[in-house]
Amino acid sequence: MSDTAFTPRVFSGIQPSGNLHLGNYLGALKRFVDWQGKGVETVYCMVDLHAITVWQNPADLRHSTRELCAGFIAAGLDPEKSILINQSQVPEHAQLAWIFNCVARMGWMQRMTQWKDKAGKNQQNASLGLFAYPALMAADILVYHATHVPVGEDQKQHLELTRDIAIKFNNDFGVDFFPVTEPVIEGAATRVMSLRDGSKKMSKSDVSDMSRINMTDDADTIAKKIRKAKTDPEALPSEAEGLEERPEARNLVEIYAALNEQSVDQVLADVGGKQFSEFKPMLAELAVEKLAPISSEMARLMNDTSEIDKILSRGAQRAREVTAPVLRKTYDIVGMVPPVET
Ligand code: AMP
Numbered sequence: 001m002s003d004t005a006f007t008p009r010v011f012s013g014i015q016p017s018g019n020l021h022l023g024n025y026l027g028a029l030k031r032f033v034d035w036q037g038k039g040v041e042t043v044y045c046m047v048d049l050h051a052i053t054v055w056q057n058p059a060d061l062r063h064s065t066r067e068l069c070a071g072f073i074a075a076g077l078d079p080e081k082s083i084l085i086n087q088s089q090v091p092e093h094a095q096l097a098w099i100f101n102c103v104a105r106m107g108w109m110q111r112m113t114q115w116k117d118k119a120g121k122n123q124q125n126a127s128l129g130l131f132a133y134p135a136l137m138a139a140d141i142l143v144y145h146a147t148h149v150p151v152g153e154d155q156k157q158h159l160e161l162t163r164d165i166a167i168k169f170n171n172d173f174g175v176d177f178f179p180v181t182e183p184v185i186e187g188a189a190t191r192v193m194s195l196r197d198g199s200k201k202m203s204k205s206d207v208s209d210m211s212r213i214n215m216t217d218d219a220d221t222i223a224k225k226i227r228k229a230k231t232d233p234e235a236l237p238s239e240a241e242g243l244e245e246r247p248e249a250r251n252l253v254e255i256y257a258a259l260n261e262q263s264v265d266q267v268l269a270d271v272g273g274k275q276f277s278e279f280k281p282m283l284a285e286l287a288v289e290k291l292a293p294i295s296s297e298m299a300r301l302m303n304d305t306s307e308i309d310k311i312l313s314r315g316a317q318r319a320r321e322v323t324a325p326v327l328r329k330t331y332d333i334v335g336m337v338p339p340v341e342t
Pocket residue numbers: 013014015023024025026027028150151152153154155189190191192193201202203204
């Protein structure tokens with residue numbers, strides 16, 4: 001089966017579950033912006049249906065969805081160049097997800113590490129939606145026939161499952177309908193770690209706010225969090241191998257490299273031999289320079305949420321021109337009776 005027959009299209013999503021952070025920015029959002037203007041269609045989604053697989057307070061969810069849209073735009077996504085959508089406003093995502101629930105196997109879902117982490121010890125009490133989460137993610141991607149999906153490292157397994165679903169659907173029905181999607185996991189910071197513990201990824205759900213840099217943090221807060229970030233007592237090495245057993249040091253160097261659009265080797269060529277007392281202020285200055293304009297633009301956009309709502313409505317209209325025919329065709333392949341004019 002060839003996947004070259006499909007026109008390239010980029011799709012990705014972020015959950016509006018609050019606290020958009022530096023990991024989301026470097027692992028995902030900044031990459032989304034890089035794809036814009038490469039001559040491929042780009043679709044970026046606030047995945048509220050995914051967010052509610054764990055409890056969300058309704059008022060907070062609405063706020064976080066709008067704030068995430070503000071974050072997308074402030075980071076450089078242009079609603080004229082990219083289609084920006086809110087998942088629940090494009091019903092074909094959930095409709096295709098149902099079909100995929102019937103294609104995917106229980107065993108595939110059970111192997112997902114995110115399911116195991118999020119459900120924890122009490123799987124019986126987790127929502128059915130949390131278990132089926134990857135089938136909805138596959139639907140998000142495949143309802144656009146998207147070929148490229150920029151994400152952070154933690155989403156790799158879900159994208160492999162998306163490929164498995166596309167392949168099984170095509171095989172089951174003897175068609176070449178869904179493309180086999182390429183994960184795009186690139187850049188110096190595909191896995192940004194907690195500032196307090198170099199063995200844990202930076203996450204929205206970490207109880208310690210000091211563990212992450214939020215996109216809404218002001219300059220003083222960003223500088224304070226970097227100053228207090230956990231490190232070791234050694235000076236920085238001159239080559240990347242010197243970071244191997246030093247997760248906290250590696251994390252800060254990778255953050256610096258990604259923010260400055262350099263490789264880790266280039267950064268170390270400049271800062272190798274320096275103590276953290278010297279490197280941390282450099283990193284803080286760089287982070288403030290890159291992030292403060294984004295957070296102030298987010299705050300400005302949030303002053304007029306009606307404009308954000310219009311952008312999302314327009315995005316949904318444009319998206320449905322793609323998704324409605326793909327869903328209809330899927331239903332035809334599966335054997336559903338088409339509606340007729342009456
Ligand atoms: P989420 O916040 O879970 O919806 O994640 C949205 C995007 O950000 C996905 O592409 C993730 O892979 C990416 N992401 C989340 N946390 C990190 C992290 N600590 N480092 C790099 N990428 C991340």
